[in-house]
Amino acid sequence: MRVIDENGEQLGIMDVRDAIAVAKERMLDLIEVAPQATPPVCRIMDYGRYKYEQSKRDRESQKKQKAGDLKGVYLRPRTDDHDLAFKLKNAAKFLKDGDKVKFTVRFRSREITHPEFAQRLLDEVATALVDVATVEKPPAMEGRTMTMIMAPK
Numbered sequence: 001m002r003v004i005d006e007n008g009e010q011l012g013i014m015d016v017r018d019a020i021a022v023a024k025e026r027m028l029d030l031i032e033v034a035p036q037a038t039p040p041v042c043r044i045m046d047y048g049r050y051k052y053e054q055s056k057r058d059r060e061s062q063k064k065q066k067a068g069d070l071k072g073v074y075l076r077p078r079t080d081d082h083d084l085a086f087k088l089k090n091a092a093k094f095l096k097d098g099d100k101v102k103f104t105v106r107f108r109s110r111e112i113t114h115p116e117f118a119q120r121l122l123d124e125v126a127t128a129l130v131d132v133a134t135v136e137k138p139p140a141m142e143g144r145t146m147t148m149i150m151a152p153k
Contacts, residue, residue: 001032001040013039069099070149075125077105077117084121088128095133095152105146118146126150 003011003019006028014022023030023044031050034041071094073087091101103125105118122139129150137149 001042002037003030004033004041004043006044006046011044019044070102071099072102072104075103075105075118075121077107077111077114077121079121084124088125091125091150092129092132095129095150098152100136100149100151101133103148103150107144107146112144115141115146122146122148 001014001016001019003014003022005011005022006026011019011022019042020030026044028044029047031043031045031047032040033043071091073091075084075087079087091103094101103122105121107115107118111117119139126135126148131153133150133152135148136151137147139146139148
């Protein structure tokens with residue numbers, strides 16, 4: 001196996017026992033980093049310190065990531081065109097900011113007997129926002145509401 005020391009310098013090709021002996025002599029660990037290579041590549045390092053630094057890097061990268069909040073836009077089956085345009089403008093702003101948007105159509109009393117109105121409304125929303133978003137979860141009934149989730153492109 002090819003052995004690399006803690007400073008990144010190659011020690012050459014060694015027998016497994018010799019490599020383990022060198023690692024123990026330096027009070028470090030022998031870690032196999034590329035088993036698919038010919039010959040396999042091993043590195044002499046402090047494995048505990050390596051795992052600690054890796055977890056620190058992971059935490060830092062998670063801090064820099066944006067969670068992508070879920071914003072909600074509430075509609076009714078008989079929402080007027082101007083109100084719908086206003087809500088679509090806000091939804092487009094949310095999507096451009098990188099947030100997902102959940103469109104919820106609430107039914108009251110006898111409106112529930114015509115879910116096709118809400119389906120048509122949500123299809124209209126999806127076509128209006130096709131340039132800034134994709135439909136992540138298509139329209140579906142959940143109790144007395146119909147919901148659809150759109151994610152930014």
